[in-house]
Amino acid sequence: MNAISIKIIRRHGAKHRFITSRSYIYPLHANTGQIIKMTKHPIFTSVLLVPMLLFLTAPALAQTDFTPQWSKGIVWYQIFPERFSNGDPSNDPKASDQNGAYPFDVTSPFQIHPWTSDWYQLQPYEQQNGKNIYFQLQRRRYGGDLQGILNKLDYIQSLGVNAIYLTPVFWSPSSHKYDALCYHHVDPTFGPDPAGDTKMMTQEDPLKPETWVWTKADLLALKLIEEVHKRKMYIIFDGVFNHLGIRNFAFQDVEKNQQASVYKDWFTVKSWRDSVAGTKFEYQGWFGVKTLPELKEDSTGIVAGPKQYIFNSTQRWMNPMNKGASHGIDGWRLDVAYDVGHPFWKDWRKWVRSINPNAYMTAELVDPIEKTRPYLGGDEFDATMNYNFAFIVHDFFVQDTSASSVTEFDRRLKELREAFGENVALNMQNLMNSHDATRLASAVANPDGKKFGDWGKYFNWSQKSNNKNYNARKPTAEQRQKQKLIIAFQMLYPGSPMFFYGDEAGMWGANDPDCRKPMVWPDQKYDAETFNPDQSTHSPDEVVFDRDLVDWYKKLTGLRGKYKSIRLGNYTTLATDDGQKVYAFSRKLGKEEVIVVINRSDNPVSFTHAALKKGKYKNLLTGQSAGNRINVNAMDVVVLGNK
Numbered sequence: 001m002n003a004i005s006i007k008i009i010r011r012h013g014a015k016h017r018f019i020t021s022r023s024y025i026y027p028l029h030a031n032t033g034q035i036i037k038m039t040k041h042p043i044f045t046s047v048l049l050v051p052m053l054l055f056l057t058a059p060a061l062a063q064t065d066f067t068p069q070w071s072k073g074i075v076w077y078q079i080f081p082e083r084f085s086n087g088d089p090s091n092d093p094k095a096s097d098q099n100g101a102y103p104f105d106v107t108s109p110f111q112i113h114p115w116t117s118d119w120y121q122l123q124p125y126e127q128q129n130g131k132n133i134y135f136q137l138q139r140r141r142y143g144g145d146l147q148g149i150l151n152k153l154d155y156i157q158s159l160g161v162n163a164i165y166l167t168p169v170f171w172s173p174s175s176h177k178y179d180a181l182c183y184h185h186v187d188p189t190f191g192p193d194p195a196g197d198t199k200m201m202t203q204e205d206p207l208k209p210e211t212w213v214w215t216k217a218d219l220l221a222l223k224l225i226e227e228v229h230k231r232k233m234y235i236i237f238d239g240v241f242n243h244l245g246i247r248n249f250a251f252q253d254v255e256k257n258q259q260a261s262v263y264k265d266w267f268t269v270k271s272w273r274d275s276v277a278g279t280k281f282e283y284q285g286w287f288g289v290k291t292l293p294e295l296k297e298d299s300t301g302i303v304a305g306p307k308q309y310i311f312n313s314t315q316r317w318m319n320p321m322n323k324g325a326s327h328g329i330d331g332w333r334l335d336v337a338y339d340v341g342h343p344f345w346k347d348w349r350k351w352v353r354s355i356n357p358n359a360y361m362t363a364e365l366v367d368p369i370e371k372t373r374p375y376l377g378g379d380e381f382d383a384t385m386n387y388n389f390a391f392i393v394h395d396f397f398v399q400d401t402s403a404s405s406v407t408e409f410d411r412r413l414k415e416l417r418e419a420f421g422e423n424v425a426l427n428m429q430n431l432m433n434s435h436d437a438t439r440l441a442s443a444v445a446n447p448d449g450k451k452f453g454d455w456g457k458y459f460n461w462s463q464k465s466n467n468k469n470y471n472a473r474k475p476t477a478e479q480r481q482k483q484k485l486i487i488a489f490q491m492l493y494p495g496s497p498m499f500f501y502g503d504e505a506g507m508w509g510a511n512d513p514d515c516r517k518p519m520v521w522p523d524q525k526y527d528a529e530t531f532n533p534d535q536s537t538h539s540p541d542e543v544v545f546d547r548d549l550v551d552w553y554k555k556l557t558g559l560r561g562k563y564k565s566i567r568l569g570n571y572t573t574l575a576t577d578d579g580q581k582v583y584a585f586s587r588k589l590g591k592e593e594v595i596v597v598i599n600r601s602d603n604p605v606s607f608t609h610a611a612l613k614k615g616k617y618k619n620l621l622t623g624q625s626a627g628n629r630i631n632v633n634a635m636d637v638v639v640l641g642n643k
Contacts, residue, residue, distance in 0.1 A: 091194050164235045169221065237333070398482075
């Protein structure tokens with residue numbers, strides 16, 4: 001085993017440590033840091049044993065179109081519900097609602113954290129438990145809920161957004177909800193009656209869907225779906241089908257009844273509790289994290305019991321009350337999809353498409369092309385959260401002294417476009433950041449650090465808790481201009497651009513948890529950020545809703561809405577000038593053409609090309625006519641159209 005390293009990754013709110021090599025991942029205990037028995041993770045093993053020849057010979061470009069038509073070239077908006085908007089303070093979570101969530105503290109003083117407060121400033125209730133800032137940041141609750149999202153749908157629509165992706169909304173004790181207690185109910189604290197909902201759920205038999213009730217939180221979720229659809233938009237939920245939280249109904253029964261439990265086969269149990277034999281209850285946690293019991297798999301994927309439960313829950317949200325697919329969600333985002341075997345995803349896709357033939361399925365796969373390809377052959381997913389796109393863009397735009405050349409940038413983009421075929425490329429969620437990555441505004445403020453594509457190292461380096469030198473302050477005007485240039489490329493490139501709530505408002509922040517600050521709204525007054533994590537202070541960073549940046553997003557989404565060539569057109573590289581750092585490309589559909597010229601340098605450039613002589617173009621950002629030669633300001637973009 002070579003190239004061994006230790007990675008500390010904060011996933012789902014807690015630090016998880018892994019010893020990694022080229023082929024294997026070995027977990028360390030999440031809380032104690034003690035080394036867990038080094039055994040090969042079965043999913044990684046199975047994936048990596050697939051002959052490379054299959055990857056190299058897969059006829060990606062010969063595939064039929066298996067992707068939905070509606071999801072091609074749309075604009076996605078990712079929402080982290082707990083931090084988006086508190087629309088109903090009456091449902092705010094209590095300390096007891098967090099039982100089972102990291103950090104495991106339900107006894108210290110607790111209150112809903114002030115929405116507009118300085119991020120790193122410890123509030124009086126936090127100071128009483130004596131824990132450090134990073135403990136507090138994970139424990140905080142701001143009270144965001146579904147009513148908050150409902151209240152802001154007009155705003156979301158005004159951004160030119162076509163579809164919403166919600167990080168998990170199912171019943172869970174954490175702020176992030178990646179530790180589900182069940183899949184068939186929305187978290188009660190996201191609805192109007194937490195106590196009443198919790199009482200209703202106790203009357204169910206989780207194994208019998210006919211006994212499942214519709215809580216007030218569930219009904220509010222259906223209202224949200226309805227209101228999204230009224231606006232001609234789409235909505236997908238986050239499916240976390242590889243593990244559950246420790247307080248989920250099945251595991252609680254197993255823990256209590258051991259081998260007598262009807263759920264005994266849902267989890268990988270290493271030993272049962274037996275006082276005579278002197279054995280303890282031991283089980284497989286997700287990557288060794290015991291608070292996240294992993295669902296059991298065999299050669300067919302997730303075993304029959306939890307598989308059927310997942311299928312039943314899937315149907316519930318896609319065809320609620322058997323009213324028809326138009327009343328349900330429009331698809332799914334699948335968390336850590338490589339951690340579930342291919343057979344399950346193949347069966348699940350068939351099930352999803354039997355409910356809604358136009359459903360969209362996208363996966364979190366932070367993997368190179370050759371490892372991603374088996375999931376995108378038409379029998380599992382339609383797309384991925386396109387981290388490979390983000391890696392390429394970061395290398396070219398974010399890095400300064402170590403930036404990729406224009407020629408290399410174009411080569412890597414072409415490789416990615418052609419890797420899975422045109423239809424998949426148009427469906428890819430082209431993101432620049434997410435709930436699991438540093439904000440784009442902070443990425444541009446930290447050039448020439450670790451490369452985003454080196455995922456594990458970058459993840460740790462971009463966490464303020466791991467790297468005190470990481471710049472988590474408000475970006476400068478120059479850095480903001482670079483951010484705007486990146487956004488322009490993201491919006492004008494083939495695929496489906498996705499941005500994380502608050503990016504458009506100018507929000508900044510290091511990696512988890514700093515990327516999960518409460519949304520900045522124009523009608524609220526925020527405390528300036530002056531505190532450092534160690535509670536020392538710096539000059540104030542004003543926190544305001546960035547109207548200029550919002551207008552920039554709107555202008556670009558408006559172009560996507562007006563010009564079909566940007567959403568669905570062919571892509572042709574026109575110029576790759578390494579010396580002047582100029583990159584130009586064309587998006588063409590029929591007679592409609594849009595030409596994009598990007599100046600990545602710190603100097604203005606003059607650009608001409610034979611394509612400009614073939615027709616009359618105007619500058620789509622200024623409305624002015626364009627001649628055969630155009631001027632492009634430093635770190636700026638010109639967008640030309642022929643109609």
